[in-house]
Amino acid sequence: MSTTTAQRATSATGAVNAGYRTLWRWHFYAGLFVMPFLVVLAVTGTLYCFQPQIEPLLYPHRLIVEPQATTPRLTEDALLAKARAAMPADARAVTAPIASAPDRSTEFIFRLADGEKQSVYLNPYSGEVLGTLSVERRFMQVDRMLHRKLLLGKPGELLMELAACWTLVMIGTGVALWWPREKTTARAALVPRFWLQGRALWKNLHAVMGIWLALGALIFVLSGLPWTGSWGKQFKALATAANLGAPPGSWGGLPLRSALPGVRADKHAGTADTNAGMKSDHAAHQANMDSMPGMVMDDLPLPLTPWAVGNTPVPQSADANAAQALPLERIVALVASLGVQSGYDIVLPASATGVYTVSYFPADPKDERTLYIDQYSGTVLKDIRYGDYGTVSKAVSYGTSLHMGRYFGVANQILCAAISLGLAGMAVTGCVMWWKRRPQRSLGAPSRERAAPPMRGWKTGLVLLGIVFPLMGATLLAVWLADRTIFGRATRQAA
Structure with missing residues (x-):
């Protein structure tokens, strides 16, 4: 009787955990690719989110002036004439940012003969030229290009787009792995257990952080993808064709x-x-x-x-x-x-x-x-x-404002920073977990299940994801083939 009960318990446990290692395997592959990009996105995104506070600290002598209550501001044309006089004769004024804050300088952007753009800053009360800054080489622009393209141009832009798409796989499989099952309570899934030690502690921290950050990470990815250079452009064209953009x-x-x-x-x-x-x-x-x-x-x-x-x-x-x-x-x-x-x-x-x-x-x-x-x-x-x-463009506009930490002020900035840095922490804890369990001279991917369930829902989801994001679909196919041919032998033996 006890033997039969034990067999039933084992069978039930196996049924509940069926597919666990398959999900873990895909989560591992997604995380292995995404981790370094996630750290870059998190750090650069957090910095860019606080651009309004950071730039005046970096360039106070150019951006900040003493407010003059009794002295009227010079006209925009008078200031533009002074800016032109301070620049080379072949430089051409292209943009005039208009700001009325009494403690901010006036800026004009010029295009130089070699194509470089340069900002000129003036005191709006006296017309004094405060200095210049390269538009492309100023700190926040470099940070933005790192965030979007890794400073690598089009290849970097495609890599970051691909990392964002694979983050969707990482989020989905991660939530599925840690979702309460059997005797696991919601409290256990949401509250970290700091009394654990070793790899168990790292795994618990990684999983709990992931559950808390999943929704924010999903919003981050979906609100950032419309701005990508490949899929984003196609998405905009499709939305416009459907009168939704x-x-x-x-x-x-x-x-x-x-x-x-x-x-x-x-x-x-x-x-x-x-x-x-x-x-x-x-x-x-x-x-x-x-x-x-x-x-x-x-x-x-x-x-x-x-x-x-x-x-x-x-x-x-x-x-x-x-x-x-x-x-x-x-x-x-x-x-x-x-x-x-x-x-x-x-x-x-x-x-x-x-x-x-x-x-x-x-x-x-x-x-x-x-x-x-x-x-x-x-x-x-x-x-x-x-x-x-259109409807889609309205949604993208709100997503962009939330993504950049602009919609509800400093609180939005702090929330975005918490999510970004939390994702960087996820990358670090995931890397530590992998390092602690990684066999020598091996990738250390979780072993494949001997009799994996069909998991038709997950497979359908991945196929749809690959169709919606073709660049990701190509890499999904490549990873699947590599898993079957290159990494399959070792994991089958380990299983």
């Missing part, structure tokens, strides 16, 4: 050129196709990468652009050589009259047909705004707001 006209179909001053607008109105045919009208500007026909928002010299408008074609002003372009001060006043007071960027016209492009990318996505203003007449050619976005 960019606002109407972002991919053509709306007038993209204003009228000549004094001439009827309908005579010179055009579409995206007309825009492409106007190249002969301003061939002298073809070499200017900031004013070529067919430019979209992502091509402009902006630090950040709302995801929804990244593919929006930039309109053009009327090509009127006799007309006088409006001064920057007039554009700032116009934008203020439209409800945007501070914290936005203006891309300056780079040619006779260029426009003033205003990009407002605040913490609250509902306030996002993109404006295109004719440089001669001040006519607003387009005014794209959050309400014009």
Whole structure:
């Protein structure tokens, strides 16, 4: 009787734990690949999240000025003239960040003859030039490029995208492995047991941290993927095609050129196709990468652009050589009259047909705004707001704001930092666990089960994941083949 009971208990335990080692095996492979990238993402993401607090500490003499209650600020055009005088003659002003904080300097971004972009900082009260900074080499930009591309260009961008996709596998299998089963209570799964020792303690800390961080990590991954260079672009195109992404006209179909001053607008109105045919009208500007026909928002010299408008074609002003372009001060006043007071960027016209492009990318996505203003007449050619976005773009906008720690202030920054650093801790504890159990001269992958269950749900999920993320699908297939051919022999023997 006791023997039968024991056999039944063993059978029941085996049934409950069926598939455990298979899940562990995939969790191991995912973690082995993701761990180094996860540490980089966590550290760089945490630093970038606190950019508003860190940059003034790094560059106080350029960014911070003494507020002057009795001295009026100089006009934007006067400050721009002083900035131009401080730069080489062949440098060209491309962007004017507009900020009204009384203790902040005024910044203008110039493109040098060699293509490098450089920021010039001035005291808005006296016009004194406070210094310059390379846009590409300033600390936070380097940190951002590490976060997105490992400073390796396109290959690095694909690697980081792949790491994000494999993090989904790591999260799913990790939660499944530690989900309460048999006599395990929810308390045991959620509360660390610090009295354990050795590898058992590391395993417990790793698992409990993983359960707590799973939801935050999932949100991080899903909110970051739309910005990736491969899948993100395809996703944006698909969302737009389904009328769920960019606002109407972002991919053509709306007038993209204003009228000549004094001439009827309908005579010179055009579409995206007309825009492409106007190249002969301003061939002298073809070499200017900031004013070529067919430019979209992502091509402009902006630090950040709302995801929804990244593919929006930039309109053009009327090509009127006799007309006088409006001064920057007039554009700032116009934008203020439209409800945007501070914290936005203006891309300056780079040619006779260029426009003033205003990009407002605040913490609250509902306030996002993109404006295109004719440089001669001040006519607003387009005014794209959050309400014009499709359903997907609205969701991405909120995800981005949460991902960057901007949506609900310092509390959002602290939450993002806790999740990021927690994920780095997961990578460290996972590495320690692997090192403690790793056999010499072996990868140390968990052994394969002798009679693994079908696990059709998991297999279907992985296939779907591979279809949605094709780059990941290719690597899933590669790992599966390697597991069967290269690592399979040793693990079968160990089993």
